[in-house]
Amino acid sequence: MSLKATVRHVGDVAIVDLSGRITLGEGSGLIRNTIKDLIRAGQKNILLNLKDVNYIDSSGLGEMVGAYASVSSTHGQIKLLNVHSKVTDLLQVTKLYTLFGTYSAEAEALRSFAADAAGA
Numbered sequence: 025m026s027l028k029a030t031v032r033h034v035g036d037v038a039i040v041d042l043s044g045r046i047t048l049g050e051g052s053g054l055i056r057n058t059i060k061d062l063i064r065a066g067q068k069n070i071l072l073n074l075k076d077v078n079y080i081d082s083s084g085l086g087e088m089v090g091a092y093a094s095v096s097s098t099h100g101q102i103k104l105l106n107v108h109s110k111v112t113d114l115l116q117v118t119k120l121y122t123l124f125g126t127y128s129a130e131a132e133a134l135r136s137f138a139a140d141a142a143g144a
Contacts, residue, residue: 026044026045027042027043027044027045027046027047027054027055027077028042028043028044028054029041029042029054029055029058031058031062034130034134035134036068036069036137037069037070037071037134037137038062038067038069038070038071039071039073039105039130040055040058040059040062040070040071040072040073041073041075041076042055042072042073042074042076042077043075043076043077044076044077044078045077045078045079045080045081045084046077046079046080046081046084046085046087046088047079047080047081047083047084048081048083048084049083053087055072055084055087055088055091056087056090056091059091059094059095059102060094063094063095063098063100067100068095068098068099068100068101069100069101069137070091070095070100070101070102070103071102071103071104071105071130071133071134071137072088072091072102072103072104072105073105073106073130074104074105074106074107074108074111075105075106077108077111078108079110080111080114085114085118085120088120088124089120089123092123092124101125101137101140102124103124103125103126103127103133103136103137104124104125104126104127105126105127105128105130105133106127106128107126107128112126
């Protein structure tokens, strides 16, 4: 199943609903292009919803790190929502869980952006 991305906005947060597999090729390129488009549009707060992502390979993980770097360079934030246990394990093994705030509830994730902005 190829990766699909749908962007929706809640306040000043762009939520990217992903479904499929984030792998070498089409999947990882889609994330890169979606993030670049959001940054070009001035979006600083991005939430990747991984609810319907069932697999991420090393290339896909690299794209997520690249997305983090791109968003951070604009003084923005990127966070993860609905991360499945296999993906959580992958983030922990690679120590990348320290880069991304992860949330299981959308409302909580959205509040975290506001809380971070208030604390800045």
